[in-house]
Amino acid sequence: MKAPSFDYVKPSTLSEVFSLLQEHGDTARIIAGGQTLLATLNMRLSEPKLLIDINGVRGLSGISVQENCVRIGAMTRHSEIEESHLIAAHMPLLAMTAPHVAHKAIRNKGTLGGSIAFADPAAEWPCCAVALDAVIVMASQRGLRRVNAGDFFQDLYTTDMASDELIVACEFPLQPSTTVCAFEELARRHGDYAIVGLAAVAQASGKTLSNLRLVFLGAGNIPVRARAVERALEGQPLGPELLVAARKALAGELAPAADLYNSAEMKLHLANVLLNRTLAKLTA
Numbered sequence: 001m002k003a004p005s006f007d008y009v010k011p012s013t014l015s016e017v018f019s020l021l022q023e024h025g026d027t028a029r030i031i032a033g034g035q036t037l038l039a040t041l042n043m044r045l046s047e048p049k050l051l052i053d054i055n056g057v058r059g060l061s062g063i064s065v066q067e068n069c070v071r072i073g074a075m076t077r078h079s080e081i082e083e084s085h086l087i088a089a090h091m092p093l094l095a096m097t098a099p100h101v102a103h104k105a106i107r108n109k110g111t112l113g114g115s116i117a118f119a120d121p122a123a124e125w126p127c128c129a130v131a132l133d134a135v136i137v138m139a140s141q142r143g144l145r146r147v148n149a150g151d152f153f154q155d156l157y158t159t160d161m162a163s164d165e166l167i168v169a170c171e172f173p174l175q176p177s178t179t180v181c182a183f184e185e186l187a188r189r190h191g192d193y194a195i196v197g198l199a200a201v202a203q204a205s206g207k208t209l210s211n212l213r214l215v216f217l218g219a220g221n222i223p224v225r226a227r228a229v230e231r232a233l234e235g236q237p238l239g240p241e242l243l244v245a246a247r248k249a250l251a252g253e254l255a256p257a258a259d260l261y262n263s264a265e266m267k268l269h270l271a272n273v274l275l276n277r278t279l280a281k282l283t284a
């Protein structure tokens, strides 16, 4: 199918973007990498009257290490995150996750901000943002607004962002040196959206994990934090009994919906497989 007709503008400043969003509201749509939006237009799942291309706006991309966080501009491409030495050194969860985001050609165009804004429950960046307790920075004519990733994702493809706002950056808090992390996912083919995935961050002392954050993708309408599993594992040395307790806790709190290819039971089974693999990595 072909996209419906729309007007197109390419502003060069944020203030122009803000006025356009203010003027056109819900009938306008930001276009960043276009890797999701163009497909939804072609399938006529979305029919905006105006596309606001933010590729010409300066200052929206780049990775920097600040006093308390790693700041990644919204227009930073997935592949820049994948290849960044700063990310490898300071935010290894993002470095190990990046190769799982789509295919190389899509990673070269797609942006962090686009992925966070679209809020696909099977996408990797929203899941990592919740696991790393990131802050989503939004801007509009009203000024800047910061929201924790855990509050930003509200429902299927639904976020806390208002129609006159745009994401300008994500801030990932710097982690203590005892931090361990792991990312695992299962996809039909590498580069496809995953069936289920798990991003994990914790403090490790030998086989004992604390301050765990275990966040599943593909297991609900938003990234799902497995809080009962986190509690079951907190501060105790990992062994066979604890693993059984963790599996029980997961079965009690994770209720993934079936998709076209996988039953709910299959997805829960896969989530368990990922939990085992992830815990083994965290305590290795």
Ligand SMILES: Cc1cc2nc3c(=O)[nH]c(=O)nc-3n(C[C@H](O)[C@H](O)[C@H](O)COP(=O)(O)OP(=O)(O)OC[C@H]3O[C@@H](n4cnc5c(N)ncnc54)[C@H](O)[C@@H]3O)c2cc1C
Pocket (backbone or CB within 6 Å): 029, 030, 031, 032, 033, 034, 035, 036, 037, 038, 039, 074, 075, 100, 101, 102, 103, 106, 109, 110, 111, 112, 113, 114, 115, 117, 118, 122, 123, 124, 125, 165, 166, 167, 168, 191, 192, 193, 194
């Ligand atoms: C074949 C294929 C496979 C894919 N596989 C995966 C995968 O495995 N994992 C994965 O995570 N993604 C996957 N994607 C999606 C890809 O990662 C996209 O790049 C990403 O989801 C959207 O980023 P974008 O910059 O292309 O956004 P766009 O397509 O330009 O925009 C997406 C949405 O976000 C809004 N938006 C964009 N930027 C902003 C902003 N700064 N502020 C506010 N709103 C904004 C747009 O208005 C639009 O509604 C896949 C895409 C394709 C085509």
